[in-house]
Amino acid sequence: MLLKLAWRNIWKNRKRTLITAASIVFAVLLATVMSSVTEGVLYKLQDNVVSFYSGAIQVHKNGYWDDQSLDNSMLINDTLINQLNDHESIHGVIKRLESFALSASEEHTRGCMVVGIEPEAEPIVTKLDNKVSEGEYLTADDKQVLVAEGLAEYLGLGVGDTLVIIGQGYHGINAADKYPIKGLLHFASPDLNKRMVYLPIKLAQQLYGAPDRVTALVLAIDDVNEADKLETELSKIISDKYEIMGWKELMPELNQMLQNERGENVVFLMVLYILIAFGIFGTVLMMTLERQYEFGVLVAIGMRRFKLSIQIILENIFISLLGAAIGTLISIPVVVYFHLYPIEVGGSLQKIYEEWGFEPIYYFSVEPFIFYKQTLIVLIIALVISVYPLLKILELDPVTAMRT
Structure with a gap:
């Protein structure tokens, strides 16, 4: 019953839900593509350097x-x-x-x-x-x-x-x-x-x-x-x-360089996830303020605060999973395409790559963790943000809420 109510509630305000989901789709798509190209390029770099001499x-x-x-x-x-x-x-x-x-x-x-x-x-x-x-x-x-x-x-x-x-x-x-x-x-x-x-x-x-x-x-x-x-x-x-x-x-300096590059990518992804978090939190904040009267009525007629909190958390998770799932589904063909047809680097950058023995090509990785990791992280963000409406419901005064 709670799952059904939560699903219906997110579509009461379609515009708000779609805008939030769209922001999550874009962020997940960008994060997936960035993770794919970073892992692909670093793996190829690692493979090239190792094959120079040491094995x-x-x-x-x-x-x-x-x-x-x-x-x-x-x-x-x-x-x-x-x-x-x-x-x-x-x-x-x-x-x-x-x-x-x-x-x-x-x-x-x-x-x-x-x-x-x-x-x-x-x-x-x-x-x-x-x-x-x-x-x-x-x-x-x-x-x-x-x-x-x-x-x-x-x-x-x-x-x-x-x-x-x-x-x-x-x-x-x-x-x-x-x-x-x-x-x-x-x-x-x-x-x-x-x-x-x-x-x-x-x-x-x-x-x-x-x-x-x-x-x-x-x-x-x-x-x-x-x-x-x-x-x-x-x-x-x-x-x-x-x-x-x-x-x-055998080559600790190469390992250190790869770790540094992956660390820089993590910082970039953290910025994206912060943007996702603000998008989800904005939706949750508006939803919580707009539905104060509804929450007050439900608590007043005897709905347990715990069940109401669970319903709000489910609504938040539904929106987040919807955006993350669509973003992942869109990113899969994009990443697979560039995995099959890598981007070739041209101009002066190509010469720099060739001078150091690296193929002047941006490779894309199709490792499964690149895709499911984004959905998992967005779900965790949604669960953390769900603490806000939960606290508001626990502190809710039905009489004051129904007057707003």
Whole structure:
């Protein structure tokens, strides 16, 4: 009975109800679209940065990350590889041998990161083969190297020239050799572009006197957001001789930046929700003042204040849910459309995006929580605002109310 009365009452003043519902529809639509584009852009940014080099999750010998030397490298056994490959979320285990060294030409020297890779497997995570700007990509049996463009330019080297690498190998042995440059790599990240050298992992193991040893296993997974869950699951089945690290630990500065961006979005959404709250409160305030006489009569003829309060709360919830539901229904096709056909960025902003290796596109996320979250928040706002008419009814003097 109360539900029926509440539904009928909100349509006694159609104009007021429709105006309030329309304001909620607009706010929910805007909040949903903003949340969708923010989550979509940040996810793509996160995916792009993670795929530059580190991957979403890595496995090292325990203690390697705190002391990144070849002495903390590890021998790979079939048990570990099988445990990783057997997990349904992992579709590739990529071996790397990494170490810092001095790169040199006849006239210049510069510190660099030397990375031994499996040429066939590495593109699964980093798409390294697509970053070759000049020359050719590596094969497993090559005795040549790939050099980042920025480093090659500083050293004055090009494809076919010889790069000298000088460093310290496993257990302190001398690591020095010279290699022809097979190709140049273009990295969007300025830091990577100035210091990366790649060679086949067997050649790297030979250079550093570390046969069959690796410093990291990079795990290829489909969704970087699953890294935390996968890290927890693997830590329960993998020996404690190994450390499992997700991208948040590998790149804490990226994680902090994403948190800051999401924090800014929360502030913007808070402003929208405050506007929604004022819209709902305005309706509740007018409704409460206009119906003082009605409330006084109902209390005077014996209607319990509690039931009357419930009825008013239901009216408020109906209006809020109506606006939130319509706003969500309108936002779904809008978000899905832009998810399928993202907005391309043009002009100077496009150049900035491309310089930093990000696709100049605004992606939209279609995660379910983006849609139902708005309805839930509006419902909570409506319940909180319902305290006002509730207090007015509890304090109501029927005689005074009927005189207004």
